[in-house]
Amino acid sequence: MWITAQQTSRAQRKDRYLPEATKHPARMLPAIAAHAIGRYTNPGDIVVDPMCGIGTSLVEAAYLDRRGVGVELEPAWADIARANLAHATTHGATGSGQVYTGDATMLTDLVPAELFGQASLVVTSPPYGPGVHGQVDAQPGAGVHKRHDRYSDNRDLAHAGWQGLTEGFRQILAGCAVLLKPGGYVAVTARPWRQPRRPALCGRGKRDRGWARAG
Numbered sequence: 001m002w003i004t005a006q007q008t009s010r011a012q013r014k015d016r017y018l019p020e021a022t023k024h025p026a027r028m029l030p031a032i033a034a035h036a037i038g039r040y041t042n043p044g045d046i047v048v049d050p051m052c053g054i055g056t057s058l059v060e061a062a063y064l065d066r067r068g069v070g071v072e073l074e075p076a077w078a079d080i081a082r083a084n085l086a087h088a089t090t091h092g093a094t095g096s097g098q099v100y101t102g103d104a105t106m107l108t109d110l111v112p113a114e115l116f117g118q119a120s121l122v123v124t125s126p127p128y129g130p131g132v133h134g135q136v137d138a139q140p141g142a143g144v145h146k147r148h149d150r151y152s153d154n155r156d157l158a159h160a161g162w163q164g165l166t167e168g169f170r171q172i173l174a175g176c177a178v179l180l181k182p183g184g185y186v187a188v189t190a191r192p193w194r195q196p197r198r199p200a201l202c203g204r205g206k207r208d209r210g211w212a213r214a215g
């Protein structure tokens with residue numbers, strides 16, 4: 001068990017990330033990235049995130065004196081990732097980070113060949129499909145509304161359908177395998193997912209708990 005949510009996301013990011021980072025709809029909790037990096041790599045090691053968003057994994061790698069390499073499809077998020085890295089450098093981070101803009105299903109075409117076989121860790125949070133993508137506003141009486149649930153690029157895996165998402169992720173992991181050195185690690189974050197019209201596997205309601213026991 002990784003103890004990574006003792007502080008809210010906002011508290012974890014305070015002064016460490018630029019305010020515009022909050023625009024991204026599906027950021028990784030910084031402590032998750034930091035834990036994976038601290039556990040599976042050493043200072044100076046290379047950490048790869050093929051879908052780096054606003055650069056959480058790269059920023060945490062830089063604060064831990066590692067070398068981050070990220071790829072992000074959306075130029076707007078890639079720009080924020082670079083700005084977050086520059087911010088980290090001016091706030092004491094001793095490592096470094098490089099962000100490449102492009103489609104990570106072609107990872108080995110995007111990053112320099114000298115990185116092949118060099119990475120100690122791949123840590124990433126892939127899109128989880130449209131059903132769990134985006135931020136949600138719920139107001140009493142006004143219902144539930146989603147926002148920031150679409151990206152601009154139609155190669156974005158969040159809206160590629162389940163088959164497109166799994167096939168795209170397979171291609172991305174195949175590229176990651178080329179970058180990893182022997183004995184390297186892959187950490188992929190997952191999110192609770194509820195099959196449509198089914199109660200959650202575990203939850204606070206009595207009915208949910210009963211279903212989880214029976215199921």
Ligand SMILES: C[S@@+](CC[C@H](N)C(=O)[O-])C[C@H]1O[C@@H](n2cnc3c(N)ncnc32)[C@H](O)[C@@H]1O
Binds near residue numbers: 024055102103128
């Ligand atoms: C769950 S978010 C990752 C957020 C990131 N961990 C962070 O903390 O900012 C998934 C990211 O994958 C990117 N993405 C989707 N399809 C991609 C692709 N084919 N190649 C590269 N990035 C992609 C999206 O633009 C999005 O920023």
